[in-house]
Amino acid sequence: MSLAEALKNGKLVVTAEIAPPKGVNVQEMLENAELIKGKVDAANVTDQQSSVMRLGSLAGCHLLKQKGLEPVFQVTCRDRNRLALQSDLLSAYSLGITNVLCITGDYVSLGDHPSAKPVFDLDSVSLLQAAKALEQGKDLAGKELKGSPKFFLGAVVSPGAEPLEPQIIKMEKKVRAGAQFFQTQGVYEPAKFEKFIRASQYLGVPILAGIIPLRSVAMARFMNRAVAGVHVPEEMIQELDRATDKPAKSIEIAARLIREVRQLCQGVHIMAIGWEKRVPAILEAAGLA
Amino acid sequence: MIVSELKPLPATLDYLDGEQNIFILGCRGCAEASKTGGEAQVLEMKQVLEGAGKRVVGHTVADFLCDKALVKMKLYAHEQEVLAADSLLVMTCGLGVQATAAVVDRPVHPATNTINLGGSRGEWRGSERCLECGDCLLDYTGGICPLTACTKSLINGPCGGARDGRCEFEPDVRPCGWQLIYERLKKTGRLDEMKTLLPPKDYAKMQPPPSLRSTILWALEQKEPREAGLPR
Ligand code: SF4
Ligand code: SF4
Numbered sequence A: 001m002s003l004a005e006a007l008k009n010g011k012l013v014v015t016a017e018i019a020p021p022k023g024v025n026v027q028e029m030l031e032n033a034e035l036i037k038g039k040v041d042a043a044n045v046t047d048q049q050s051s052v053m054r055l056g057s058l059a060g061c062h063l064l065k066q067k068g069l070e071p072v073f074q075v076t077c078r079d080r081n082r083l084a085l086q087s088d089l090l091s092a093y094s095l096g097i098t099n100v101l102c103i104t105g106d107y108v109s110l111g112d113h114p115s116a117k118p119v120f121d122l123d124s125v126s127l128l129q130a131a132k133a134l135e136q137g138k139d140l141a142g143k144e145l146k147g148s149p150k151f152f153l154g155a156v157v158s159p160g161a162e163p164l165e166p167q168i169i170k171m172e173k174k175v176r177a178g179a180q181f182f183q184t185q186g187v188y189e190p191a192k193f194e195k196f197i198r199a200s201q202y203l204g205v206p207i208l209a210g211i212i213p214l215r216s217v218a219m220a221r222f223m224n225r226a227v228a229g230v231h232v233p234e235e236m237i238q239e240l241d242r243a244t245d246k247p248a249k250s251i252e253i254a255a256r257l258i259r260e261v262r263q264l265c266q267g268v269h270i271m272a273i274g275w276e277k278r279v280p281a282i283l284e285a286a287g288l289a
Numbered sequence B: 001m002i003v004s005e006l007k008p009l010p011a012t013l014d015y016l017d018g019e020q021n022i023f024i025l026g027c028r029g030c031a032e033a034s035k036t037g038g039e040a041q042v043l044e045m046k047q048v049l050e051g052a053g054k055r056v057v058g059h060t061v062a063d064f065l066c067d068k069a070l071v072k073m074k075l076y077a078h079e080q081e082v083l084a085a086d087s088l089l090v091m092t093c094g095l096g097v098q099a100t101a102a103v104v105d106r107p108v109h110p111a112t113n114t115i116n117l118g119g120s121r122g123e124w125r126g127s128e129r130c131l132e133c134g135d136c137l138l139d140y141t142g143g144i145c146p147l148t149a150c151t152k153s154l155i156n157g158p159c160g161g162a163r164d165g166r167c168e169f170e171p172d173v174r175p176c177g178w179q180l181i182y183e184r185l186k187k188t189g190r191l192d193e194m195k196t197l198l199p200p201k202d203y204a205k206m207q208p209p210p211s212l213r214s215t216i217l218w219a220l221e222q223k224e225p226r227e228a229g230l231p232r
Helices: A003-008 A027-036 A057-066 A082-094 A124-135 A165-177 A190-203 A217-226 A234-242 A246-261 A276-285 B009-015 B039-051 B068-077 B079-084 B094-103 B177-187 B191-195 B216-227
Strands: A013-018 A042-045 A071-076 A099-103 A152-157 A181-186 A207-211 A267-270 B004-006 B021-027 B055-062 B087-091 B108-110 B112-114
Touching (some): A013 A027, A027 A276, A057 A071, A057 A082, A071 A082, A165 A190, A165 B177, A190 A207, A190 A246, A207 A246, A267 A276, B039 B055, B055 B068, B055 B079, B068 B094, B087 B094, B094 B108
Parallel strands (some): A071 A099, A099 A152, A181 A207, B021 B087, B087 B108
16 A cells, blocks of 8 residues: 555554665665565655765665665755756656655755755745646646656654744645645654644644654753754653663653554654664554554 | 955965966955955065065055956056066955956966855945845745845745754854744734745846846946057
8 A cells, every 4th residue: 555545544654764874785774674564654765864975865765665665755955956856756756756755954064064065946845846846747947748747745844843833834835835744853742742733733634743762861862952843851861761771661662652642643754763673663562563 | 345354374375386476456445344455464465475485576456356447447557567477466355356367367366265245235234134036035024034044045934943943054153044034924913924835936036137237337347448548
């Protein structure tokens, strides 16, 4: 079943993130894919996440598809202008990749090539508009296409952002521009997430709650310090700190979060960031495997 | 005004490597205000170069180096010195260096780095910045420019990278432009403007329009050498 169908059927949808390697050795990536195959509805391949140069998302999606996994092609506006972005969308479709997640992208200064020239020719909203235009048989310049693609378009939103209002306004614009589903930034406070769900309910689009397993206390503290819109409550950090078996505890916490948010939305999106191998254990603990 | 700062001396000396006779050209406009190319800095540079074993064959300070006609007239008065020079060291902004290079057939070296204009084109001193994008969006954004206030020049709303109202790029230095826009719109009861779905920006409009490229002054500049009776 495709991601679009799964969401339409009202099934609790699970997606997970897979990071391509920094280099050409794709073995580990494919092993991780094998581990979650059959357990998730789709796998996002990240696009040079945090502005760190890596193997491309399009190639990664193609490899996953060959392995029988449904890929979500993440596309950021940071590195490509409108010609390259539209071209990549056409390329993806020609390879049978139809789920596209449209993202603005982190600023280059956060990554490993701070001397790069950032592009941002389009923003996430206009990237969605571009994908829509392609679907209608025209490119952004209004030129006729020889055959048009059909996508399932997604976007991201930060439910923990403060103030929330501008996030919701932009979310609405993304829906009007063509977004059909959302994956969110990491959620650690179900109550806050519920508020966000209520505020965005009127949009009527499926939302997958972002789950980032806490690998360590240091990681939790780092996210609180440096990651926008993410707040790990102090009690949760203490809980992890007290545990003797930290990996087991963090799996337990992630599974608990999944159980708490699953009632509120249409599914979960697991961003393991280096912990891909533990995704099956998390799903199992959450009763999703 | 266009702000410039002197390059580190080793870089400048490096440019002049293999050249012995140097002519120094300064500028009374922005460069003098930036303290990079006024009379005093030119004389200082003369001393430094002589200390480094160079021969300064001449030096002068023009009123505005960004004006090719003025550069040409100024250098005409120093023709023999310029002809004796291996190269010219130009102490002004990038525009002045380019203008100089356009009117002399000697190597031209920049002595400065042109840095951010600081929003001070024209006389109004404010913190506002304009990228001269040719299609002003201020109406949708509460009078705060999304191209310059937002690090990513986003036109449809915040990126989600802001923390506590600060931009993900340099939280210590800059506020999130979209946070400012949101607050201003909200305060003035115009938050609905933020919902406007703007199409991709037409960056072709950032080129000066033909009407500006053919002003009288521009036309004059093209004809100037002949009409002013100056050598080409
Ligand atoms: S929107 Fe364009 S014209 Fe208006 S202030 Fe910004 S850069 Fe200048
Ligand atoms: S944090 Fe704000 S100013 Fe910085 S890039 Fe994002 S929207 Fe623009």
